[in-house]
Every structure is written in C-alpha cells, then in structure tokens.
Amino acid sequence: xxxxxxxxxxxxxxxxxxxxxxxxxxxxxxxxxxxxxxxxxxxxxxxxxxxxxxxxxxxxxxxxxxxxxxxxxxxxxxxxxxxxxxxxxxxxxxxxxxxxxxxxxxxxxxxxxxxxxxxxxxxxxxxxxxxxxxxxxxxxxxxxxxxxxxxxxxxxxxxxxxxxxxxxxxxxxxxxxxxxxxxxxxxxxxxxxxxxxxxxxxxxxxxxxxxxxxxxxxxxxxxxxxxxxxxxxxxxxxxxxxxxxxxxxxxxxxxxxxxxxxxxxxxxxxxxxxxxxxxxxxxxxxxxxxxxxxxxxxxxxxxxxxxxxxxxxxxxxxxxxxxxxxxxxxxxxxxxxxxxxxxxxxxxxxxxxxxxxxxxxxxxxxxxxxxxxxxxx
Amino acid sequence: xxxxxxxxxxxxxxxxxxxxxxxxxxxxxxxxxxxxxxxxxxxxxxxxxxxxxxxxxxxxxxxxxxxxxxxxxxxxxxxxxxxxxxxxxxxxxxxxxxxxxxxxxxxxxxxxxxxxxxxxxxxxxxxxxxxxxxxxxxxxxxxxxxxxxxxxxxxxxxxxxxxxxxxxxxxxxxxxxxxxxxxxxxxxxxxxxxxxxxxxxxxxxxxxxxxxxxxxxxxxxxxxxxxxxxxxxxxxxxxxxxxxxxxxxxxxxxxxxxxxxxxxxxxxxxxxxxxxxxxxxxxxxxxxxxxxxxxxxxxxxxxxxxxxxxxxxxxxxxxxxxxxxxxxxxxxxxxxxxxxxxxxxxxxxxxxxxxxxxxxxxxxxxxxxxxxxxxxx
Numbered sequence: 232x233x234x235x236x237x238x239x240x241x242x243x244x245x246x247x248x249x250x251x252x253x254x255x256x257x258x259x260x261x262x263x264x265x266x267x268x269x270x271x272x273x274x275x276x277x278x279x280x281x282x283x284x285x286x287x288x289x290x291x292x293x294x295x296x297x298x299x300x301x302x303x304x305x306x307x308x309x310x311x312x313x314x315x316x317x318x319x320x321x322x323x324x325x326x327x328x329x330x331x332x333x334x335x336x337x338x339x340x341x342x343x344x345x346x347x348x349x350x351x352x353x354x355x356x357x358x359x360x361x362x363x364x365x366x367x368x369x370x371x372x373x374x375x376x377x378x379x380x381x382x383x384x385x386x387x388x389x390x391x392x393x394x395x396x397x398x399x400x401x402x403x404x405x406x407x408x409x410x411x412x413x414x415x416x417x418x419x420x421x422x423x424x425x426x427x428x429x430x431x432x433x434x435x436x437x438x439x440x441x442x443x444x445x446x447x448x449x450x451x452x453x454x455x456x457x458x459x460x461x462x463x464x465x466x467x468x469x470x471x472x473x474x475x476x477x478x479x480x481x482x483x484x485x486x487x488x489x490x491x492x493x494x495x496x497x498x499x500x501x502x503x504x505x506x507x508x509x510x511x512x513x514x515x516x517x518x519x520x521x522x523x524x525x526x527x528x529x530x531x532x533x534x535x536x537x538x539x540x541x542x543x544x545x546x547x548x549x550x551x552x553x554x555x556x557x558x559x560x561x562x563x564x565x566x567x568x569x570x571x572x573x574x575x576x577x578x579x580x581x582x583x584x585x586x587x588x589x590x591x592x593x594x595x596x597x598x599x600x601x602x603x604x605x606x607x608x
Numbered sequence: 609x610x611x612x613x614x615x616x617x618x619x620x621x622x623x624x625x626x627x628x629x630x631x632x633x634x635x636x637x638x639x640x641x642x643x644x645x646x647x648x649x650x651x652x653x654x655x656x657x658x659x660x661x662x663x664x665x666x667x668x669x670x671x672x673x674x675x676x677x678x679x680x681x682x683x684x685x686x687x688x689x690x691x692x693x694x695x696x697x698x699x700x701x702x703x704x705x706x707x708x709x710x711x712x713x714x715x716x717x718x719x720x721x722x723x724x725x726x727x728x729x730x731x732x733x734x735x736x737x738x739x740x741x742x743x744x745x746x747x748x749x750x751x752x753x754x755x756x757x758x759x760x761x762x763x764x765x766x767x768x769x770x771x772x773x774x775x776x777x778x779x780x781x782x783x784x785x786x787x788x789x790x791x792x793x794x795x796x797x798x799x800x801x802x803x804x805x806x807x808x809x810x811x812x813x814x815x816x817x818x819x820x821x822x823x824x825x826x827x828x829x830x831x832x833x834x835x836x837x838x839x840x841x842x843x844x845x846x847x848x849x850x851x852x853x854x855x856x857x858x859x860x861x862x863x864x865x866x867x868x869x870x871x872x873x874x875x876x877x878x879x880x881x882x883x884x885x886x887x888x889x890x891x892x893x894x895x896x897x898x899x900x901x902x903x904x905x906x907x908x909x910x911x912x913x914x915x916x917x918x919x920x921x922x923x924x925x926x927x928x929x930x931x932x933x934x935x936x937x938x939x940x941x942x943x944x945x946x947x948x949x950x951x952x953x954x955x956x957x958x959x960x961x962x963x964x965x966x967x968x969x970x971x972x973x974x975x976x977x978x979x980x981x982x983x984x985x
Contacts, residue, residue: 301911301913304913307884311877311880311884312881333918334878334915334916334917334918335915335916336881336913336915337915338911338912339911501711503688504688504689504711507681507685534678534681534715536678536715537714539711539712540712
C-alpha cells in the first residue's frame, strides 16, 4: 500500500505532535508516532500515557492503514527535506520506503497493536452531568499558564502540587499553582460554568500547551479523569491528577496590613545583582523596609562578599526586616515584569507576603504569595 | 587606598580578559583577576598558566596597587550595574568596598603574591635571532583559525596535534591542524619572514583568540617557547607546545588522479540527511561515484533505517565506492560553505582524499584532507 503527502505539510503536522513524544521512557514503543489513514485522512498520534496529541491532514491514499513510525527519526528526515512530494510505500516486511524525486529513505515500522490505547475523550460513556465544557481564547489560556506555571512543585512527594489547579466558582475560573514556597493565584472572571468544581492538570500538559497554543479559541472538556483541549488544528487529551489540592486559601493572609509599593523593574534589577551575593544554601536576600526607603542586602559568607542597595518606595507600616529566597523573588518579579508597579502586603518577618500589581488587567485578579525565610541575626 | 572607574569602561575591560580565566582549575587562585595600578594606569591580567591576557585603562588613582579579585563575581557585578562611577576602596582587612550612587558591594581580595608569574614576553633576555615578528590583519588570522581549528586533535596522547601549526617557509605562512582523521592546510602567501621555522600554538590560545580578534592589525612575536599577540587594546601571551609536529606532508597524496567536482551546498544538505541514518559507531556514509552521478547512502542496522540520494557531479576517473565518517565530512563541508563548488581528488577506497575549492581566494591556498573508513561489503 502507498500514500503521498507533501513534505512541508507533513513537517508542520509532525512538529505539532512531537512535543507529546517522551524523550526518555521505559516504554520504547512510545517513541513512535501512530499513523492512521482512514478514508483519505491521515491522523498522527503521540502519547506518553499522561497526555496525548493528535492532528490530521487530508492526503492522497486509496487504502486505510495503521502503523507505528519512529517519531524522532521520521521528524528529522521530513524536516530536512525541501518542499517535495513524498511517496510512502509500506512493505509487508516491516519496512517503509519514503521516495522523493531526490532520494530514498527506508525505515522500520511496528504493528499498531503494540501502541497503548489513546483515550477517546469526551465520549458517549461519560455521564453528561460529569462533563463540563468551556471555550476560551488561546491567548487567555496562555496568559494563565505563563503567569502561574513556574510555581508548580517539582517534588513527587506532593503529587497534587505537581499540577495547575483549575477552580471554577461563581467568581470565575481560578488558576492556582504552588510548591509551598511561593504561590500564584490568577482569577479569570469571564469564565463561568455555574458550578463549583476543581481539576488538577499535570505539569506536562501545561508545558506542552505552552508550546502549541496560539491566539485562537480553545474548547476545553473537563471530566473527573480527563481534560481535552480542542485547538484549531489539533487536540490534546490529558489525564488529571486524582488528588485533593491542598487548601491553599488557608495560607493566604487576609490581614497583612503593611503596604509596600515599588517599581517592578527597579526592584528586579536590584534582586538580580543581589543574587550574585546570595549564593549560599539559603539564597537569602534581606529587605529592610522603612518609610520611603527599601534597603536590600545579601551576603555570601563562603565567598566573603556582600551587597547592599537602597531604592525608593512607598511604605505604610512599622519598620520591618524580612528575608526571602532571592531566586523565588526573582521568579515572582520575572512573572510580573509587564506590571509597572507592584504592591507587597506584609505583616511580620515570619508571615507569608502577598504581591499584586497596582493596576489589575480587566476581568482578572492576579495575586502571588512568597514565604519568607528566617533571618539569623 | 581608593580609585575610581566608570562601570561600563571597566565592564568592557573585564569582558576582554575573562576568557583567559579557567572555569575549572585545581589552582583556585587562577579564578582571580590580577589588578595592577601603576601611575594612574589600571592593568588587569588573567591566566590559566598556558595563556595569559592583559589589558589596560587609564583611571583616577593616587596610589599604586596590586591585588587579586574574584574574576567571575567581579565581572558579574560590574556588568549588572548601569553606567555609573564606581569608587573602589581597598581596606586593610582583605576587603574591597565598591561604592556607587545606588549601592555598596563588598568583596574579599587576595595578596598578589599568590598569583603565578605572568610571562613578560618578548623581553630583553630573548636572543634576537630566536625572536621572529610578523604583523597580519586580525581578519586574516581569524580566517586561518576559522578554517582550521575544528581539525585539531582532542586526544592527549598526541600533544603536538592538540595545537595549530604555524609553518613559515619561502611559500608563506602555512596553518595546519589535524587529528589524524582529517587535516586542514591553509597557506597565506602574504606573510614572509625569510626563514623556515615552525611553532605549535595550543588549542586554548586559538579558541580565546577567536573570541577576541577584530579586523585590526595584530603584531605577533614568536620564540621557541612563547607566542605573543599584540592586539589593538590588549595582549595575549601563550606558551607553545614543545613537541615536534608530525610530518603531515607525507600523508598528503600527490598522485590522486580521480577528480570529482560537486556543488558544496547540495552535497552538504545530503550529508546532513545521511547523518540521520549514520548513527552507529562508525558513522559511515558511502559515496558511490560514477560519471556524472554521485550516489550517497547510509544505513543504521540497529534502527533498521537507511537513506540513499543521488546528486549530479563532474567526475573523471574509474567508478569508485568509498566510505567516510559522516560527521567528519560534515565538518569539512561546514568549513567550506562559503565556496560554491569544491573538488575531491581520490585514488582508491583506502587512500586519503583531498578536497579544495574550485576557486582559490587571492593569496591563499586551502586544502583539506579526509581519511576514508572501511566499507565492509
């Protein structure tokens, strides 16, 4: 059997799907694409068992087909070709010939039966009461992930925190990510589904979506077990993390009464310099806050080096000394870099600090939280 | 004691010198800059014992000084500052304060006595008969290193081949680099010193020079033990490799009578695709050469994958099958990519092949050599 496809169209298709191919896996069969041809439609699938991606392309083929092809090698070969027609010739000996006007390439294929089942979601077996559906723009979804994904935990000890929380309520859709040291809480007020429900999307789905989202609308189906993202030209299905998300709201202090307002970029530049001096284990940077003046300092005892800078601020509250992990402060400021000025709400040297922009984006509420680190003096 | 310097001027100076600071060294003192102030001139030195770099800057200082400062930290701090005046304050307790209008940084310094002696070269103790001197443009020197440096050996077993040969003769200055598998031989006919002599410059000097050379003239002093490069604003001194360079001319075949001419880019594109299939140990790619047609193929038995392409060529000679390491062919073609067409001179499947551009650059002769790999069929 054979089929024909344009090299550049196939390259585009494979480039979209390859992010789901795991780079290291104990199951080598996952390093393949599933190629399915049905009535002239080529659909390519890839999965790492947690997420799966698929996309389709109309091609010239007279028969149907289902085979596994080595993902990385095929992708590398196809994208190294110039714009040309490729004739795929599937032989019965487990080989595929790729013929172009310039050269011939020969790959091995595997039987599709060896591939794990790709979930079909949503499907008719799902109770419609259990299934939710929203549509949001790709740019809104990208914005939410870009602001929050850095705060997801990398520690397998707390699986729920290794994902991003989607929390629906009458306020809207809240995206929450935290590793216990910092937390991001972004509310999109435009998304309303009328029920209170929450889902945890694993980190891998978030990072793959960040690679493939464009500004077009995304339809999202949500059930207790899966989430599916129907993009313009393809579909991502992810398993969900079946754990209870920790009660993050209990760590968000409501009564922090000291208000510090600074210019984001100015503070960020200072923090980047202080990171050069906060290289020991704790990576500690110290904020010494007095009316109109924020002194920031860091010290590396091993190197015998230290730095101190002062910036202007607006502060209402009692003089306060508080320490942070400089690299966490840097993360937070990097993800607030589009905001001209930001506010820190503080209470004491040991209590969580909350941070938000002075001007909220319409229909959004963005809040970040940082845990302080102990000062030893 | 104290001195003042502009942050951007100091950043420029340190950025030039830091390439000589070793990143991993059993002698931590080498991770410092030597700062020397003499009559208002700040000179900064760095060395890894094989090469040393120095550059100077006029500054405001009333006293002389010689201290060691941590290179990476100082460079990172200085380049993170905006354009400002830095007041260095050297304290007697082993500390240096850097004061700017915005912040204060405190580093530890070491006594300059701990630093190895930086060679002073050339100096009056060198017999003038032993000392040679040439001037060439920075772009000519860069061209020579860019064409040849990839072929230097990385194997410590053959120390002479871990450098680039400078060979002076009545023909001019020849740059040679080889690792035994491939060889580059570039003759610059403009450089004449009237004696036959040769020097081996170590790889590290070549790679640092590639970072810092601009198009301006370079004055080069050469002795049996050292080479010094006097650039516009700084100076690099390198020890030489005190070994005999192998007699490379004996491996260059003079009687290769089969002539293959191809378009460089066309062949290179094919080789890049064949590299996808030549992933086994030998990385072998096969050239099957017949009149007007060059068939190039590669096969990976482990992956069960292979590729074959044909390109047009001009060939005078007997039909020949010859194998190469695809990654060595790729290296050679990458370094000939500015040449539209190239010529391979061949003799048999086991004899070295020489490669050169169809059109030589004025005053230059460029030749590359590739050893074939065995074909098992």
